[in-house]
Amino acid sequence: MFANTFDSVRSLWINNQSALISRPKLHTFHTVVSSSEGFTIGTSPWDESCKARRKAAATALNRPAVQTYMPFIDYESMRAVRSILIDSENGKIDIDPCKYFQRYALSTSLTLAFGIKIEGNLDNELLNEMTHVEREISTLRSTSNNWQDYIPLMRLWPTGNKKALEFKERRGAYIKHLLNMTKQNIANGTDKPCIIGNILKDPEAKLSEGTQKKSTIVSSY
Numbered sequence: 001m002f003a004n005t006f007d008s009v010r011s012l013w014i015n016n017q018s019a020l021i022s023r024p025k026l027h028t029f030h031t032v033v034s035s036s037e038g039f040t041i042g043t044s045p046w047d048e049s050c051k052a053r054r055k056a057a058a059t060a061l062n063r064p065a066v067q068t069y070m071p072f073i074d075y076e077s078m079r080a081v082r083s084i085l086i087d088s089e090n091g092k093i094d095i096d097p098c099k100y101f102q103r104y105a106l107s108t109s110l111t112l113a114f115g116i117k118i119e120g121n122l123d124n125e126l127l128n129e130m131t132h133v134e135r136e137i138s139t140l141r142s143t144s145n146n147w148q149d150y151i152p153l154m155r156l157w158p159t160g161n162k163k164a165l166e167f168k169e170r171r172g173a174y175i176k177h178l179l180n181m182t183k184q185n186i187a188n189g190t191d192k193p194c195i196i197g198n199i200l201k202d203p204e205a206k207l208s209e210g211t212q213k214k215s216t217i218v219s220s221y
Helices: 006-015 027-032 048-060 063-087 098-114 123-138 150-154 159-188 195-201 208-213
Strands: none
Touching: 027 123, 027 159, 048 195, 063 098, 098 123, 098 159, 098 195, 123 159, 159 195
16 A cells, blocks of 8 residues: 555545554564563554553653753764764765664664663664664564464474564563663662653553553664
8 A cells, every 4th residue: 555645645644543553463573572571652553551651652752851852862963973974084984874873863762762871882782782683673573574474384383483582582681671770760860851761750651560661662773
């Protein structure tokens, strides 16, 4: 299906938004990769849990809250451009800008979501781990890469889930680490304005531990 005009996009996403609010479930991503941490807001089928998470996220993304995030976006943008200029010696040396943009996207996402910045250079261990894992998980969500999503008999082969299980564990480890860091910063009074922090401190959100993890925002590559 293609929506390539303003009217067709409005008809598809505005007039029929209630029919498009849910997400299809795929075996590899939803049953294997997300079986312990749950689904993120953008990948969850519509249910009461997803409704509660979207409501909490909407509060954390209202206009006043977004204004408090702008200094982080400005800082990461300036750092990305400055790093490219320095490493390329003001354009005299050819470099691959992809990693710089990856760091910008991931560091900005972590800052906005958890109030945690990725410091250091492009060799930062957490940066490389998250970039690699999220890229691999994004391939597992592909509609054409995993035949076991469409042929149930193939799910009986243990090797079919080996890669998905590996990245499930690795993703779960850093999500838990980041969430605990945010909670510790809130307890110490050293937290920065961030989406997860706003959700945790919102008395009306009332999200459980598992639902807090599902509300985590992680960029995929």
